[in-house]
Amino acid sequence: MRPEGKWRLIRFSITALAMFAVWMLFVWSLDLFSLAAGALGALGIASLTYDVFIARHQANLRFFLPRPVHLAIYLCLLFLLIYQASFRMLAAVVTGRASPRIVHFKTRLRSDFARMVLANSITLTPGTVTLDLNDDHLTVHWFFCSTTHSTAAGNEVKGRLEAYVRKVWL
Amino acid sequence: MTAMMIREVLAACIFAAAVLFGTAGVIGLFRFPDPYSRLQASALCGTTAVLTTCVGALLLAPSWAVASRVIVIIIFFLFSAPTGSHIVARFAWNAGTPVWRPDRLRTLKGRRKAP
Numbered sequence: 001m002r003p004e005g006k007w008r009l010i011r012f013s014i015t016a017l018a019m020f021a022v023w024m025l026f027v028w029s030l031d032l033f034s035l036a037a038g039a040l041g042a043l044g045i046a047s048l049t050y051d052v053f054i055a056r057h058q059a060n061l062r063f064f065l066p067r068p069v070h071l072a073i074y075l076c077l078l079f080l081l082i083y084q085a086s087f088r089m090l091a092a093v094v095t096g097r098a099s100p101r102i103v104h105f106k107t108r109l110r111s112d113f114a115r116m117v118l119a120n121s122i123t124l125t126p127g128t129v130t131l132d133l134n135d136d137h138l139t140v141h142w143f144f145c146s147t148t149h150s151t152a153a154g155n156e157v158k159g160r161l162e163a164y165v166r167k168v169w170l
Numbered sequence: 171m172t173a174m175m176i177r178e179v180l181a182a183c184i185f186a187a188a189v190l191f192g193t194a195g196v197i198g199l200f201r202f203p204d205p206y207s208r209l210q211a212s213a214l215c216g217t218t219a220v221l222t223t224c225v226g227a228l229l230l231a232p233s234w235a236v237a238s239r240v241i242v243i244i245i246f247f248l249f250s251a252p253t254g255s256h257i258v259a260r261f262a263w264n265a266g267t268p269v270w271r272p273d274r275l276r277t278l279k280g281r282r283k284a285p
Contacts, residue, residue: 028235123252
């Protein structure tokens with residue numbers, strides 16, 4: 001089999017397996033009917049959409065397969081940061097004190113999926129909303145701005161998040 | 171019986187926290203002047219409110235089947251909520267909406283520059 005066809009098969013099977021896993025989590029039963037319906041649905045949808053979920057040029061398994069232990073650590077950290085940011089926002093809503101600015105910085109993550117996760121986490125966490133993501137360039141609205149220097153702002157906003165995302169996805 | 175009661179009381183506390191976050195989000199939505207800051211307050215506090223409610227529901231779940239569904243909902247919500255607020259913010263940014271700066275008067279004093 002040529003490398004192209006092999007890569008296509010790998011992408012297809014990973015998409016189908018992921019969909020089947022979510023289906024099993026959702027129905028939570030081992031009936032023959034639900035197993036068959038899930039398998040059929042997963043195969044059918046994966047054959048249509050595997051090229052959208054995992055693009056052809058994302059040519060590394062670590063680009064979209066997370067490392068489970070690090071993923072768990074990352075999710076715990078994310079929950080912690082969401083609550084920390086929410087309490088800060090609560091205080092800002094009460095006092096009305098804030099210093100919103102727009103900052104730009106770059107990320108060192110390489111895959112589209114990891115960058116998407118980083119942008120989403122930035123939107124979720126420390127009083128920041130991602131405005132734009134062009135390749136590795138992020139434009140962020142930062143609500144509690146302390147500096148507009150690109151590298152310093154990047155360290156402050158991404159902080160530990162990027163380091164952990166790098167451990168989960170490449 | 172007592173274990174169930176403890177769970178219910180804990181869940182009630184968590185739901186109360188969710189109500190607090192949701193209220194803060196709504197207040198922030200009306201308090202801040204520009205779309206970005208309003209989005210910050212409403213999106214962040216709204217996300218936290220829904221997440222907290224889901225955690226409370228997880229605590230009250232009668233079986234693993236229900237708990238797994240709540241977990242799937244949390245995962246989908248963690249993907250969809252920031253994406254939604256990002257799309258709104260991106261449109262505001264591309265339309266050239268200026269950013270609210272509370273210290274504008276102090277930094278621009280003497281320059282008489284139109285905002």
